[in-house]
Amino acid sequence: xxxxxxxxxxxVVKVSKIFGSGEGQVAALDTVSVSIRxxxxxxxxxxxxxxxxxxxxxxxxxxxxxxxxxLLYGQDIAPLPPFKRPVNTVFQSYALFPHMTVAENIGFGxxxxxxxxxxxxxxxxxxxxxxxxxxxxxxxxxxxxxxxQQRVALARALAPQPKVLLLDEPLSALDYKLRKEMQIELKxxxxxxxxxxxxxxxxQEEALTxxxxxxxxxxxxxxxxxxxxxxxxxxxxxxxADFIGESNFLKAEVVGVSAGRATVKLSSxxxxxxxxxxxxxxxxxxxxxxxxxxxxxxxASPSASLSGTVENIVYLGTDTHFHLRLADGxxxxxxxxxxxxxxxxxxxxxxVGILIGGDAAQVLKD
Amino acid sequence: MxxxxxxxxxxxRRDIRDRWLLSAPALLVIFLAATGPLLIVLxxxxxxxxxxxxxxxxxSPEAWIAVFLERDIFDDTLSVAxxxxxxxxxxxxxxxxTTIATLVLGFPTAYFxxxxxEKTRDLWLFLITIPFWTNLLIRTFAVLQIIRNEGIVNTIxxxxxxxxSPIQILYTDTAIxxxxxxxxxxxxxxxxxxxxxxxxxxxxxAGYDLYATRFKVLRKIIFPLVKPGVIAGSIxxxxxxxxxxxxxxxxxxxxxxxxxxxxxxxxxxxxxxxLGSALSIAVMIIVMVALLAYVRNAGKSGVRHG
Numbered sequence: 001x002x003x004x005x006x007x008x009x010x011x012v013v014k015v016s017k018i019f020g021s022g023e024g025q026v027a028a029l030d031t032v033s034v035s036i037r038x039x040x041x042x043x044x045x046x047x048x049x050x051x052x053x054x055x056x057x058x059x060x061x062x063x064x065x066x067x068x069x070x071l072l073y074g075q076d077i078a079p080l081p082p083f084k085r086p087v088n089t090v091f092q093s094y095a096l097f098p099h100m101t102v103a104e105n106i107g108f109g110x111x112x113x114x115x116x117x118x119x120x121x122x123x124x125x126x127x128x129x130x131x132x133x134x135x136x137x138x139x140x141x142x143x144x145x146x147x148x149q150q151r152v153a154l155a156r157a158l159a160p161q162p163k164v165l166l167l168d169e170p171l172s173a174l175d176y177k178l179r180k181e182m183q184i185e186l187k188x189x190x191x192x193x194x195x196x197x198x199x200x201x202x203x204q205e206e207a208l209t210x211x212x213x214x215x216x217x218x219x220x221x222x223x224x225x226x227x228x229x230x231x232x233x234x235x236x237x238x239x240x241a242d243f244i245g246e247s248n249f250l251k252a253e254v255v256g257v258s259a260g261r262a263t264v265k266l267s268s269x270x271x272x273x274x275x276x277x278x279x280x281x282x283x284x285x286x287x288x289x290x291x292x293x294x295x296x297x298x299x300a301s302p303s304a305s306l307s308g309t310v311e312n313i314v315y316l317g318t319d320t321h322f323h324l325r326l327a328d329g330x331x332x333x334x335x336x337x338x339x340x341x342x343x344x345x346x347x348x349x350x351x352v353g354i355l356i357g358g359d360a361a362q363v364l365k366d
Numbered sequence: 367m368x369x370x371x372x373x374x375x376x377x378x379r380r381d382i383r384d385r386w387l388l389s390a391p392a393l394l395v396i397f398l399a400a401t402g403p404l405l406i407v408l409x410x411x412x413x414x415x416x417x418x419x420x421x422x423x424x425x426s427p428e429a430w431i432a433v434f435l436e437r438d439i440f441d442d443t444l445s446v447a448x449x450x451x452x453x454x455x456x457x458x459x460x461x462x463x464t465t466i467a468t469l470v471l472g473f474p475t476a477y478f479x480x481x482x483x484e485k486t487r488d489l490w491l492f493l494i495t496i497p498f499w500t501n502l503l504i505r506t507f508a509v510l511q512i513i514r515n516e517g518i519v520n521t522i523x524x525x526x527x528x529x530x531s532p533i534q535i536l537y538t539d540t541a542i543x544x545x546x547x548x549x550x551x552x553x554x555x556x557x558x559x560x561x562x563x564x565x566x567x568x569x570x571x572a573g574y575d576l577y578a579t580r581f582k583v584l585r586k587i588i589f590p591l592v593k594p595g596v597i598a599g600s601i602x603x604x605x606x607x608x609x610x611x612x613x614x615x616x617x618x619x620x621x622x623x624x625x626x627x628x629x630x631x632x633x634x635x636x637x638x639x640x641l642g643s644a645l646s647i648a649v650m651i652i653v654m655v656a657l658l659a660y661v662r663n664a665g666k667s668g669v670r671h672g
Contacts, residue, residue: 062571082574095572099590108586109576160577 008071009164009196010036010059015068015078017054028054030220031068036164036198037213041190043199045207046217047243052200055217056166059198060089072163083112088157089166092173094149096141102152103128103137109160127155130189147178154186158193167199171206183209204244208232216240224277233291236277237365241289248290248332250306254282254363262363264288267328270305274361287364292335294360297322297352304353308332313348324352411643419637429640433648450628450645457625458652460539460614461607464546465554468603469596471547472554476595477588479555480562491559494552502549506616509545510536513617537619545613550606554599561595562588597664605653625649 017029029051036042044052057063059070061082070078077085088109096105106127110120128134131151136144141152150170157165167186171179187210190197201207207214208228215225216239224236235241238249252264255271262282264274274288300307308324311331317338324332332354346352411429413421431437436447479490497505512518515532523529535541565588573583589596611626620627625645632642 060575062574082571083577083579087575089572089575091568091572093566093568095566095568097569097572097587108573108578112577112579112582156576 007038007073008035009038009040009073010198011069011071011074012036012055012059013069013071015055015058015065015070017051017058017063018066027220029058029065032220032222033068034215034222034225036196038196039194041187041197041199041210041212043201043207043211043214044217045201045204045214045244047202049219050217051220052202052217053168054220056089056168056198056200059164060087060166061085086160086163087166088160088162089168090153090157090170092169094153094170096149096152096156098140098142100141101137102133102139102141102144105141105152106155106159108156113160123159127159130158130192131155146173147182150174150182151185154189158189158195161193162195164196164198167197169200169202171201172203179206186210208244216243218243234275234277234362235289235364236280238287238289241362241364246292246333246335248292248295249364250288250290250330250332250361251285252288252363253285257281264361264363266306267326267330268306272305272356272361273358274363275359276363277365280363280365282363287366288361289364290356290361292321292333293319293337294357295332295334296355296357297334297336297346298355300351300353305356306332306354308352308354310346310348310350310352313346322346322352324354407643407646411640411647413640415638415640417637419633419639421639426640429638429644432638432641433644453623453625453628454652456539456622457608460542460546460624461604461610463543464550464607465600465604467543467547468551468554469600472551472558472599473596475551475555476558476562476592479559480565481567487563494555494559497549497552502612503616505549506545506613509541509548510616513541513544536617537621539618539622541617542610542614542622542624545617546607546610549610549613550603553602553606557598557602558592558595561592561598565591593664597661600660601657604656608649608653 012032012034014031014033015029016027016031019026019028032051032055044055046052054063058065058078061077061080061084065078068078069076072085072087077087097108100108103124107120107124110123115123124137125134128137131154133148133151133155136148141149144152150173153170171182171186174182183206186197186199199207199210208231211228213225213227214231216223216231218239224231224240226234231240232245235244235247241247241249250266252266252274254262255265256263257276260276262274262276263271264286265271276282298304306326308326310322311325312321312323314321314323315338319335319337322334322336324334326332334354410421412425412427414424414426414428416422428437431444432447432450434447434450435444437444475494479487479494482490510517513535514520515534515536517536519535520529520532524532535544569587569591570583573587574580578586609626610624611630614622614624615627618624618627623631629642629645629649632638632645636642
């Protein structure tokens with residue numbers, strides 16, 4: 001499949017959605033804009049109530065935006081009813097039709113589109129094969145397991161060959177092992193079908209594993225859009241850093257800015273380089289974030305970026321977490337991968353130095 | 367010493383005996399109240415009518431013959447009892463039309479109720495049951511006030527100049543139909559609502575998502591899933607409609623008889639209890655046959671849940 005990274009499948013332009021009226025009105029989405037590229041696995045990530053499902057429902061057509069436009073390949077689909085949009089949804093509850101067989105469920109969309117019988121049958125068979133459910137095509141949906149229902153829901157949504165597939169937390173009802181399997185399965189299906197996937201989840205690990213790009217949402221706004229690596233390594237806001245992975249937040253003061261990077265002075269007086277989020281020119285006091293595995297421990301010495309006391313050492317097999325207390329009283333965690341036979345003399349209650357490397361620190365917007 | 371197994375068995379026997387003893391009063395009432403009278407009616411239908419009502423204890427198949435046939439008073443030849451056939455057909459027709467009318471009115475009503483918020487649903491349910499607070503006869507007279515020649519409908523139409531003389535609705539089949547549809551509507555709405563309330567409306571969204579228009583969603587998703595309610599509602603309306611007595615006598619004016627009126631006639635002025643009994647049993651048979659056919663037919667393409 002030729003990659004056309006410049007084409008946008010979906011463009012959400014300044015969309016707001018307000019539920020209720022008067023005193024009780026709630027803005028589920030607040031002037032959100034985002035572009036989703038063709039053939040992309042795009043994830044909307046955020047805690048419950050952040051507006052991610054609302055955005056998905058607006059794209060599907062189950063709700064209509066209070067303001068703004070939703071473009072599908074340049075055409076505004078916001079006023080269209082769901083049955084006129086070439087977009088299909090995999091529901092959190094699967095919403096399989098209980099009065100139909102597996103095959104009838106998968107063929108439903110094509111039947112409604114008025115496709116000839118032979119074509120429907122061929123397409124249903126292809127879909128059954130794609131999701132490895134050939135053997136169960138004549139079963140009722142109530143007679144198959146949760147994981148199988150999940151596959152049928154996927155096949156049903158993919159069968160009419162939508163331009164965009166919307167997935168509303170489809171893996172949340174599965175157990176851990178099955179969820180892992182389905183993550184890889186979804187990625188495979190996306191590759192094989194070449195359909196743009198928009199995936200909604202509150203599970204950061206799921207988002208990091210599967211997505212090409214992630215939009216992190218909170219309180220009806222999109223905070224940051226980027227590749228999983230971008231989001232993890234270069235969170236732009238405290239919420240993003242906090243929501244995804246573990247973070248150390250440090251107070252610092254900007255002493256110099258040049259070419260998208262800043263030099264900041266830590267509470268210890270040490271100056272270290274830090275990356276800047278796009279478009280930010282920081283001044284004065286800022287918060288910086290350092291991921292626990294991006295900092296190193298050293299012997300306590302004046303050359304270390306920071307120094308602290310070891311409060312707790314948690315051994316986790318593959319790595320060890322060192323819970324430190326800095327000189328200014330703030331907590332700091334360092335994660336270090338274990339290798340065999342290390343005894344490095346770091347003990348609980350001991351003094352250690354912390355090294356923050358050239359690319360480990362990131363200035364936050366807030 | 368009894369073994370543990372013997373003790374358990376004895377306990378189980380005691381348990382079963384106790385259950386029978388405890389349910390005996392209820393069973394007795396059911397037998398006396400339901401089966402008893404039915405047996406009496408069945409026996410009466412094979413007896414000879416007494417001259418002043420009542421029956422003579424003398425076997426006779428005459429009553430059963432008279433259900434559909436007529437014996438000529440002069441030469442004893444049998445011919446089809448046109449009056450009875452007409453009444454049977456009218457009753458069945460009116461009951462079927464009433465069922466369809468209540469379904470057409472009740473289905474959207476139930477849908478409307480089921481799609482309200484949980485709090486307002488109870489209010490609607492309450493409103494639907496309000497007519498039950500008033501006596502059937504009084505409600506029927508209320509309908510009479512509305513549709514009679516000097517009633518609200520005709521007065522308004524006359525005042526508006528839409529018609530020049532009152533439309534005769536009262537004492538026609540239409541009047542009976544209006545009355546029955548009004549009286550039996552809640553019996554249709556409630557079971558459909560019960561089914562509809564359990565309907566997962568995410569399935570409706572899934573239908574829209576998969577290119578089904580509103581009508582297709584109704585036909586392919588909502589209707590098949592609430593079918594048990596539709597079947598229950600249709601049965602609940604059809605049976606009492608076929609046996610309706612008050613509504614046809616008040617609104618049909620005794621001119622347009624239905625089965626119950628015919629049966630009542632045999633026990634009253636007609637003084638032919640065996641014929642009345644035979645007609646009653648015949649109605650029961652019709653209901654049973656109709657039900658079996660309906661349920662079997664509806665079940666064929668029906669829902670098979672879990």
